Amino acid sequence: MKAGIVGLPNVGKSTLFNCLSNAKAQSANFPFCTIEPNIGVVNVPDPRLQKLEALVKPERVLPATVEIVDIAGLVKGASKGEGLGNQFLANIRETDAILHVLRCFDNDNIVHVDGNINPIRDKETIDMELQLKDLETVDKKLDKVKRAAKTGNKDAQKEEAVLLKIKAALEAGTSVRALDFSEEDYLDFVKPSQFITDKPVMYVCNVDEGAAVTGNKYVDQVKEAVKNENAEVLVLAVGTEADINELDDYEERQMFLSDIGLDEPGSSKLIRAAYKLLNQQTYFTAGVKEVRAWTIDIGATAPQAAGVIHTDFEKGFIRAEVIAYDDYVHYGSEAKVKEAGKMRVEGKNYIVKDGDVMHFLFNV
Ligand SMILES: Nc1nc2c(ncn2[C@@H]2O[C@H](COP(=O)(O)OP(=O)(O)OP(=O)(O)O)[C@@H](O)[C@H]2O)c(=O)[nH]1
C-alpha cells in the first residue's frame, strides 16, 4: 500500500517527500525536476510506542511504516501525453491513495507553471487530467461491454449502465469517488477498473512559515472548494519543515518548530493521515526483545493480523491473546493485566482493533 504525492510542477512535492522520508530526492526550482518516481518508506509517528517502550523496556522498538511515492508534476494536457504526462499518470495509477499538493504560498522567485498563485485553478487542472485519463479507461471498457449488452447479456447490461453513469460524471468534471453505487455494482464493476479519481485523496496546502498554524487566504479558498468532497485538508509549511528536518539535534528541531507555533511537525500529522487514508491501522506486539507496531487493513481478522508477522502464523492460527492498549497502559504490565482479568482470548473471527496488544498461538 502506498500513497503518491501529486500536483503541478514546482509546487513543493519533492520538498515534501524529502521532508517525510530521510531520502533526499532531487528538489530544484525548475519544473520537471522529478522524472523517475522516488519511493520512500516512512516511519509512522505513534506516541503509544514510546509509552509501551517505557513499560516493557525492550531491546528495540520498531514503528509501523507507510510507503510514499514522489511523482513528477502533471501539466495541462498530461492525459494527452503533454510533458511526459502518460508516464506520470501511470505512476499515479499504481498508488493506493493520493496526496494532492497545492501551492498556497507567494514567492516571485519560485516559478509557477501557470503564471500566478491560484490553488483552485491548479486543483481543477490536475483533477481534469486525472478525469480525462479515467474517461479513456471508461471508453475502452464501454467499447467491449456494448456488444455483449446488445446480445442481451444481463451482466453486460448492468456494467454498461454503471459505466455510462461514470462517463457522464467524468464529462461533467466529477470524480468517480464522488459517485454513489450499490455495493454490488461497486465491487463488480467500479473497483476492478482502478479509476485514478476513485482513489482516496487528501489535500496538502503548502504555505509559508508564517501561515503554518493559521493558514491563509489560499487555504480558506481550498477548504471552501473541497467542502463537499469529504477529504482532509492539511496545512503544511513544506519548505520550512524540510529545513527543520535536516537538523540532527532533536531539541533544536523542537525549538524551531515552536518558533513557527507547532508542538509537533506537520509532517507527522500528514504521515498519520496518509496511513489512515490508506485504510491502515496498527496492532502491537510487546516483549522484552522487541516492541513493535504492525500494519493491517482496517477490518482485518486475528488470523490476518498474525499473517503479517508470518504466513505460518495465519495458516496454523489457534487463538490470540489480546490486551486493549488502554488496559495495558492502565495496569502497566502483561502480568498485571492478566491478574485483573483483562486479557481476552479471541478466536479466528475476531476483528482486530487499533492499538490491540496481541500474542498469537499457532501450530505449524
Ligand atoms: N518559499 C518556499 N519555497 C518552497 C516551498 N516548498 C518548495 N519550495 C521551493 O520550490 C521549488 C520547487 O520545489 P520541488 O519540491 O522541487 O517541486 P516539485 O513539486 O517536486 O516540482 P516537479 O518535480 O518539477 O514537479 C524548490 O526551489 C523549493 O525549494 C515552500 O514551502 N516555500
Ligand SMILES: [Mg+2]
Ligand atoms: Mg519533484
